[in-house]
Amino acid sequence: xxxxxxxxxxxxxxxxxxxxxxxxxxxxxxxxxxxxxxxxxxxxxxxxxxxxxxxxxxxxxxxxxxxxxxxxxxxxxxxxxxxxxxxxxxxxxxxxxxxxxxxxxxx
Amino acid sequence: xxxxxxxxxxxxxxxxxxxxxxxxxxxxxxxxxxxxxxxxxxxxxxxxxxxxxxxxxxxxxxxxxxxxxxxxxxxxxxxxxxxxxxxxxxxxxxxxxxxxxxxxxxxxxxxxxxxxxxx
Numbered sequence: 770x771x772x773x774x775x776x777x778x779x780x781x782x783x784x785x786x787x788x789x790x791x792x793x794x795x796x797x798x799x800x801x802x803x804x805x806x807x808x809x810x811x812x813x814x815x816x817x818x819x820x821x822x823x824x825x826x827x828x829x830x831x832x833x834x835x836x837x838x839x840x841x842x843x844x845x846x847x848x849x850x851x852x853x854x855x856x857x858x859x860x861x862x863x864x865x866x867x868x869x870x871x872x873x874x875x876x
Numbered sequence: 877x878x879x880x881x882x883x884x885x886x887x888x889x890x891x892x893x894x895x896x897x898x899x900x901x902x903x904x905x906x907x908x909x910x911x912x913x914x915x916x917x918x919x920x921x922x923x924x925x926x927x928x929x930x931x932x933x934x935x936x937x938x939x940x941x942x943x944x945x946x947x948x949x950x951x952x953x954x955x956x957x958x959x960x961x962x963x964x965x966x967x968x969x970x971x972x973x974x975x976x977x978x979x980x981x982x983x984x985x986x987x988x989x990x991x992x993x994x995x
Contacts, residue, residue: 805982815981818976818981819981860980863926864938
């Protein structure tokens with residue numbers, strides 16, 4: 770099974786900051802990766818699919834890049850509603866696998 | 877609107893069985909692959925299983941293979957997860973989610989149902 774290593778596990782930042790979260794796959798997964806946001810007590814929400822495609826309705830301050838084994842999620846200017854936990858998910862093959870998550874907290 | 881609603885969670889003893897359901901509405905259920913994803917208390921997300929739009933293929937996480945069975949009834953717009961031989965480590969919120977067509981990302985999620993395995 771493909772292992773997804775996400776970093777950092779937690780991150781403190783301020784409103785207006787630019788932040789980057791990284792996910793590394795244990796083998797090449799082309800661009801078959803999605804990024805999800807989860808707020809406490811809520812279901813995850815798809816932000817980015819196919820590594821860099823913005824899901825409908827998601828603000829343009831979110832962007833994704835990468836292919837093969839290394840991927841990044843960037844939030845260009847943090848807004849108060851962006852403080853949440855973020856996960857990557859490889860959907861290249863089965864079993865799918867999530868990264869361990871990055872908790873983004875207010876500094 | 878597009879909606880997924882899970883049900884069937886509860887408290888169950890180790891070794892017993894439970895069946896979860898996920899009722900879909902607002903879209904053509906029979907055209908979409910469907911997934912189960914779970915989250916143990918205070919932990920990250922874990923992908924559990926997928927079933928193709930027509931039920932022809934099913935895949936499972938190693939942690940549930942041989943104990944859990946995913947199925948669907950397209951006439952009832954409902955997805956199921958039959959969970960047998962439950963263990964304490966199966967305690968989690970279980971979410972159903974829809975495949976984004978052609979991409980396999982999960983674009984629509986239910987609110988989840990909680991399963992607690994405890995004696």
